[in-house]
Amino acid sequence: MIHLEGISKSYRIAKRQTGLRQAAKxxxxxxxxxxxxxxxxxxxxxxxxxxxxxGPNGAGKSTTIKxxxxxxxxxxxxxxxLGYTPWKDRTEYVKNIGVVFGQRSQLWWDVPVMxxxxxxxxxxxxxxxxxxxxxxxxxETLDLQTIVHSPVRQLSLGQRMRCEIAASLIHNxxxxxxxxxxxxxxxxxxxxxxxxxxxxxxxxxxxxxxxTHDMNDIExxxxxxxxxGKGSLLYDGNLEELRKHFGTSxxxxxxxAKNTVPFQIFGTAxxxxxxxxxxxxxxxxxxxxxxxxTQLSNKVELLDVTIESQPIEDIIVQLYKEYQI
Numbered sequence: 012m013i014h015l016e017g018i019s020k021s022y023r024i025a026k027r028q029t030g031l032r033q034a035a036k037x038x039x040x041x042x043x044x045x046x047x048x049x050x051x052x053x054x055x056x057x058x059x060x061x062x063x064x065x066g067p068n069g070a071g072k073s074t075t076i077k078x079x080x081x082x083x084x085x086x087x088x089x090x091x092x093l094g095y096t097p098w099k100d101r102t103e104y105v106k107n108i109g110v111v112f113g114q115r116s117q118l119w120w121d122v123p124v125m126x127x128x129x130x131x132x133x134x135x136x137x138x139x140x141x142x143x144x145x146x147x148x149x150x151e152t153l154d155l156q157t158i159v160h161s162p163v164r165q166l167s168l169g170q171r172m173r174c175e176i177a178a179s180l181i182h183n184x185x186x187x188x189x190x191x192x193x194x195x196x197x198x199x200x201x202x203x204x205x206x207x208x209x210x211x212x213x214x215x216x217x218x219x220x221x222x223t224h225d226m227n228d229i230e231x232x233x234x235x236x237x238x239x240g241k242g243s244l245l246y247d248g249n250l251e252e253l254r255k256h257f258g259t260s261x262x263x264x265x266x267x268a269k270n271t272v273p274f275q276i277f278g279t280a281x282x283x284x285x286x287x288x289x290x291x292x293x294x295x296x297x298x299x300x301x302x303x304x305t306q307l308s309n310k311v312e313l314l315d316v317t318i319e320s321q322p323i324e325d326i327i328v329q330l331y332k333e334y335q336i
Contacts, residue, residue, distance in 0.1 A: 109179030169200030
């Protein structure tokens with residue numbers, strides 16, 4: 012469904028020192044620097060996948076999304092999506108995609124949300140018999156009943172983002188590009204947005220490309236992760252494989268009958284200790300979890316034990332460090 016091959020994109024940015032003299036000089040001569048936003052990016056995405064496209068600020072995520080949505084033209088390389096070249100066949104191509112930029116709006120600021128939906132219906136030439144069931148479904152599943160008749164400027168950020176997602180799906184696109192869709196949202200709104208994305212992916216087979224800095228979004232939605240850094244593709248694989256490779260650390264919290272004598276468990280690092288609880292960090296490549304629990308039971312009378320995997324945020328930080336980005 013989506014195939015990128017050797018995509019590169021660079022920008023020329025004017026540089027100028029501060030001060031009036033430098034400002035006057037810049038009227039006659041400008042010094043430019045070249046920023047390589049993308050360098051030889053290649054990957055393919057199949058129909059129905061939810062892919063997390065991640066990387067630090069300035070890595071090239073938004074540039075890639077803009078190329079795939081037809082907003083930008085790359086310097087070199089090819090991009091074929093649904094048989095279209097996005098920036099060449101844009102009129103026909105955009106009928107098949109939905110795009111949500113977390114910091115950009117496609118809704119009209121001073122009119123009720125429903126009027127924006129109606130305008131988008133006309134722009135995409137959606138027949139009324141298709142529009143009615145679609146908009147009813149979007150309003151119900153995204154819980155928009157109480158806000159669709161309010162002007163966009165009166166909505167909270169979370170309410171607006173739910174409306175933005177609905178607006179991007181009015182024409183029943185095959186692909187949904189989400190660039191920071193949960194930025195600034197509260198916990199309830201984030202959960203609602205995540206659940207809706209999973210629903211449309213499962214029930215309608217919508218392919219989703221998601222860029223975000225919230226690793227909880229990635230963990231909740233994506234099975235596949237593409238990591239980009241300094242414009243280059245660094246990792247493309249399964250989230251579970253990423254955990255196996257980098258997420259070998261686990262946290263064990265043990266509650267036990269009161270014991271006033273501190274103890275050490277072989278192969279672990281003690282994060283905290285009290286007479287009733289110890290928190291240990293272990294590397295599962297060096298020592299098995301079962302061995303640690305056995306050692307604990309030999310030293311104290313265990314009451315409760317919890318085992319937590321390494322947070323996905325920590326794994327991503329390890330990746331950044333490995334690739335020095």
